[in-house]
Amino acid sequence: MAIRRSPLRRSVLRRSAALVAATTAALVLTACGGGADSASPSRSAHSDHGATSDAATPSTGRTGHNAQDVTFAQQMIPHHRQAVAMADLAPTRARSQQVKDLAAQIRKAQDPEIATMTGWLKAWGARVPEADASGTAGMPGMDHSGHPGSDHSAASMPAMPAMPGMMSDADMSGLEKMSGDVFDRAFLRMMIGHHEGALDMARTEQAKGAYGPATALAESIAASQSAEIAGMRKMLGER
Template identity: 45%
Template sequence: MNSIKRPLNRAGRRRVAIVGAVAAGALALAACGNDSSSGKDHSMPGMDHGGSSSAKASPGSSESSAKGAFKDADVKFAQMMIPHHQQAIEMAKLSGSRASDKEIKELSAAIDKAQGPEIKTLQGWLKSWGKPESAPMDHSMPGMDHGSGHSGMSGIMSDKDMADLKASKGTDYDKKFATMMTAHHNGAISMAEDEQKNGRNVDAKKLAGAIIKGQTAEVEKFKKILDRL
């Protein structure tokens, strides 16, 4: 009986050893499986989404940044166009009590309506860019110093020009307003053309294009008005 039990015990010990080895191997495989699921096993459902998302988000962020990028030409365009628009609105508001021509009054109202919101847009850009609303005039810039205005800004009216306009009424006012606003618009068009040529910001260049289109059309209307007055 004892001789039979010994072999059985040996066999039992072998079985225990084999079972232990298999269990250890299973644990090792499980550990490897856990390693893969932490980011290396791309075959598992739902894995590697974080990495893909990050890779896709990065170029998207760069594109957004590029679209909103700006340079000095964009800043100067905004800084100059604000006072330019402000004077145009000041001139347009005079038409309510001084103009006699219906079309002059209509164009003045259109200028006031269009350029007021544009000023707010330009101010918002400068704020988001961390730039001041105004800056010293740079007379070397294209489009500058073409007019007789005291600031040297293209198409801007001098204090004397504004005083003469305020002192006039009726047909006299209509003629002066149409003449001055033609020069004023041409100055804005020149500044906008410079922005389209040298600027970088997508929105600023788009606004410049709208200014060129809108004010060129208004200049043509002012010329026709002057021809009939």
């Protein structure tokens, strides 16, 4: 004998079946969607990591350089060379031990910096300035009219420095002929002017350079040579 269900009971059963079906479908979709979502963050993280790496690799601040960086190195190398050439005179000409110690300090600091900047220029495929004994050769715009074999009719016109603070050939020759207290005073005055020129160049590099190590070196030069200028002025004031 067939059991007859009431319309109300049939309605409840239909709703229950629909609910079970909907719940099952939702679980299936969630499982499928979970796989996609679990892969998606992985891809997103990978993509973000790749973008970060790509952005860091060509970072101009550390690995790239610009024209200012090249100019800074090409000018600071001969500038440093001349400071070292001046410092080389002190051991045999200076009377003051303070001046001799300062000269040794300048050489100790600037020789490695010359080597560092030379390495940059070679790596960049840029010209490395040459130098003669006075440290003035190979500098753009330098007047070498006072050199042997040149037109001595221009002797009354001193060689003009190509960069801030550079000494002329006549300045260097004059310093070589001095000794004792006279040398000490001339050395300090000339080196103050030389350092002040380096400060100008270093500040320009800090403002316009792109290569991180070069701007860091410029900052170091500005700090150390500012301190040396203060020390040299103090020495001159004590005389």
